[in-house]
Amino acid sequence: MYDGYLSLLGVVFVRGIAIVGCGMTRFGQLEDKSLTDLMVESSLMAISDANASESDFDAVYVGNMFSGEFNRMTGIASVLVDRLNLLPAAADKIENGPASGGSAIKEGFQAIASGVSNLVLVVGVEKMTSIPNPKVSSSVATLTHPTAEYKYGVTLPSLGGLLAQLYLKKYNVKRELLSLVAVKNHKNGAHNPYAHFQKEITLEKALASPVIADPLRLFDVCPVSDGAASLVLCAADKAKEYTDTPIYIKGFGQATDIQMVAEREDPTVLEALREAARKAYSMAKLEPQDIDFAELHDAFTILEIVQSEDVGFFKKGEGAKAVEEGKTWLDGELPINPSGGLKARGHPLGATGVAQAVEITWQLRGEAGKRQVPGCETGLSVNFGGFGNNIVVHIFQR
């Protein structure tokens, strides 16, 4: 049970925060839906789920990266409040690369915890499959170091490949274990009606897929997807006005690291994640062993393994072994990415952090159907911005 108040920095928060409604579109190639359509669809689902009325909302946060570049729209939070008639609610877009959704949840948390807002809608959205792929890849690359990486043509998959090479060698890990992450996440995604890919793959198929950035192959890399996800947040002490099954945000942490990957002392260690997790555990008064399951940011299979270590679940170098031993599978002791993760659910950049929270909410309510983690009480999300230099962690509890 939720015990009322949270604290950090020696300051007791005015009040805790609860999720009282959530919704998402199916992720995938959604050709007939505009960016606005996506935001509206997931938000109406969340507002209805919360039994909230339009006039109750004080603020709206939209996590998104590329509305300007890909959809020729700015001020998209203003578009949403207009379309949903949430006027005169405050409205802002939050951009933190692929962690824009996680950052948007954080801003919603702070809006309520500060006492400024009572009821907040948080949305993550990206509409990108209609954009020619060279433009998608080169736009995503703009989140790398502007003068030390981007200008030399670094892409995200290339950084992922370098990280995988370094990791496999340093910790003496078999390359096959990367593909096993994809097999696991596709197996989970097959049970998720909101996933971009809803079918299982075999290890043989993953191992035989084309090389993208050695040693990463096609099935080690998440797809480009369209989609949106929404949450309704309110003060914990008012949550029962909206739902019988509030899910509490017990803590969060956000931290940054040296942007240029080659400048980091050990690029196989995600220092930003370690610090963000430390803050989140501290705020929640919980430890890694209290977490029942997690949604990690597996934009590349190697990232799930590395994150599962730096968030405190496994010793450094032992994340891959946990996959091999079945620990992180749906029936294991610590399921990771029951939703299918970015690999199978898909990765509409700004939507991902919010979709992670939606999945965790469904899991904690026991509404996750065939992919339900039995009896779970506490879930954690890792949303990965930049190439690991800006990471947001949230801890949720029923």
Place this chain on the structure above:
Amino acid sequence: MYDGYLSLLGVVFVRGIAIVGCGMTRFGQLEDKSLTDLMVESSLMAISDANASESDFDAVYVGNMFSGEFNRMTGIASVLVDRLNLLPAAADKIENGPASGGSAIKEGFQAIASGVSNLVLVVGVEKMTSIPNPKVSSSVATLTHPTAEYKYGVTLPSLGGLLAQLYLKKYNVKRELLSLVAVKNHKNGAHNPYAHFQKEITLEKALASPVIADPLRLFDVCPVSDGAASLVLCAADKAKEYTDTPIYIKGFGQATDIQMVAEREDPTVLEALREAARKAYSMAKLEPQDIDFAELHDAFTILEIVQSEDVGFFKKGEGAKAVEEGKTWLDGELPINPSGGLKARGHPLGATGVAQAVEITWQLRGEAGKRQVPGCETGLSVNFGGFGNNIVVHIFQR
């Protein structure tokens, strides 16, 4: 003096917020400085002004519209913390059209008021003069209603022209008074070493300038500028650790309105401003007559007049008369835009809201030199997003 705590929605905030450092670049055509250079320059000035050390910062917010479209950079808040070595501070970009800076200040306020952060750097920045003008105009137009305005080729000056036509006719106001706003703001800007334009203009010159969108002429329209502005915010009870002259954010309000201008019942009334101002006055426990001077968002001269009414300074239809009677000039009873405003200081979109707060801080400290408003104690800013459909008001006091 600051009385400790603020309240809203019946909830007492954990703590109030103070500005303990500020800085800005000169605004203008800054060809030899990158977007990063601009952020770094204003931020180092603010950090030095606050006598803060890098390791003190918990969070960074950057207000910006077009880093992706114009500068091929995303995650620019992460870039800044890396360059300034504020690691591992949390970092996010906030986009709310031309009110991105105002929204960034609000997020900084909430980060501290919630108890999550102690010391926050807020930055506004835009680098746009190097972009060919057709791209600037068409990009700015992406903040209009996507299917009811943007797709038909609406631009911001065209909406400004229509508003001016409607206003002049409805309230029987002489067109010359629009130009008088420009004359006043150029006169103020001539004393501002950070202004894009530091020279006075004559009424005759303004009236003879080329028509941009009838009845708006060249001197009724703000320039395209590069620039950045930064603030250091902290909890009010810790402000004296950083400065002897803290300036307090006594209140703020943000509100949205119907996006499509033609759908509003009376387009000469800025309902979003009325609501945002109501919230800000309520939080600050102040009224319009308590405000000594204001920085309004005069992207077009007509906007200063309309805002001066809807923020509560003058009756509807009498804002222009106040300019004619000298009330809003530097030596008048309620000076508006002592900085020179957007018209003369310039308008690097995301930077403007933060620059308004920097000017007000300097004024309240008595550091504004030849443009000082004598003996001022309370200042107000209006930052205008979209075409008036998302407005942020802040009230500051020494």
